[in-house]
Amino acid sequence: MELPFFYLFSVGIIGASILMVTRANVIHAALLLVLTFFFLSGVYVLAGAEFLAVVQILLYAGGIMVLYLFSIMLMSVDVAVRLRQFHRQTIFAMATAVLLALEIWMVLSRGTSYPAFKSFGWGIGATPGNVEALGSVLYTQFLFPFEVASVLLLAAMIGAIVLAKRTIDR
């Protein structure tokens, strides 16, 4: 039952991503990126990570992408479409792509025996909805990284406000 859905979502992710990078119109590209996030959250649901799936939609699609669109909307897309679409960086881009593919292959070929994956003990889909499990792990075992991340975000937020305020006052 899950396999056809997995293929559906995967084809969706790949198709929408390819369409996204080939669009000349930035707004279309941004909307296709939202579509990609949707399919991705579908894959998360299939993996039993309901919480992650919802966060994916709530934060990436509902939050960050709206901000993206918000700023893109204010530029003149007609002019942007007529600008040069390719920047003659083919060789550099290809090298990066090959490197990235190698890295992904290295990680995936070793499967769960890869050292970085070992500490994450709880199996995929162990409990159908894992909000409670996630919460207790996050606030006990991973409390320190969690707090570090929060402080980092707080610092970024204050920094953004300071930068924005300085230009207003001037």
Added chain:
Amino acid sequence: MIAEIIAATLKIVLVLGVVSLVVAYLTYLERKIIGHIQMRLGPMRVGWHGLLQPIADGLKLFLKEDIIPSRADKIVFVIAPIMVLVPAFVVYSVLPFGPNFYITQVNVGLFLVLAVSSLGVFGIVMAGWASNSKYSLLGALRGAAQMLSYEIFLGFALIGPLMLAGSLNLQNIVQAQSDVWFVFYQPLAFIVFFIAALAETNRVPFDLPEAETELVAGFHTEYSGMKFAFFFLAEYANIMAVSTVGIAVFFGGWKGIPGIPLPGLVWYLLKLGAIIFVFIWIRATLPRYRYDQLMRIGWKFMFPLVIANIFLTGLVKLLFL
């Protein structure tokens, strides 16, 4: 397996049908109530006391010419109304209408409602941008900023009751209110939730994205016919959905007052009617906020309030429960 799928499909069709019909009649109710508040009669011509008015309106919108502006981005222009309507209806998949009457229960139910309803803003932004008109673009910009900020207060206001219920599953939240409704434990959270709900559904006094006196009709200025009807339906579907969430989280969902034996669905509908009446009442009573006032009360008043509410709830729970 197949029987399950058929049963689920039937439930979805039933809920969708009922919701669409109720939403159509909400427009009638709104015109009627506002009419009486302003010492008018409201719609009277079609049917007894205008009861068939929504159907006549629907037919009219259905038969109207569908205009797409020549300078519009056609694909986005067509998708936008769908992007508004679909999230508005998808939300109903996890809402509890009665003890045994719901489409499905998800462990992250309430969270899913927030996530899906936050997607409606895409339709508004897409509509505003694709129309290629300054009124639409201004309306969409306001809509995006307003919904993005008030979504935060809406979500944060729900955290207090969630801490008391200890679950994100909407049925469990309703069950947790067997003794006392959470509105008595969390009055602050409810006030913030209600204000944020008004802003999220673009209702007066926060209807800035479609402020008709300054922006013609805001983000849906260029829309006509069925596409316009989609925006209209989505607005009322959103009102009903957000009211249902409020009822489930603050007013004990389908649970009634002990001693009065009525089915859960009836209790739910009574509460829904009361909350929607307040929505309409506010529309007939209050003037529109200015944009900077909207942002100020949001970030400088409501935001600290919800944070304080979460902190206090946590403190009380730690010390006394």
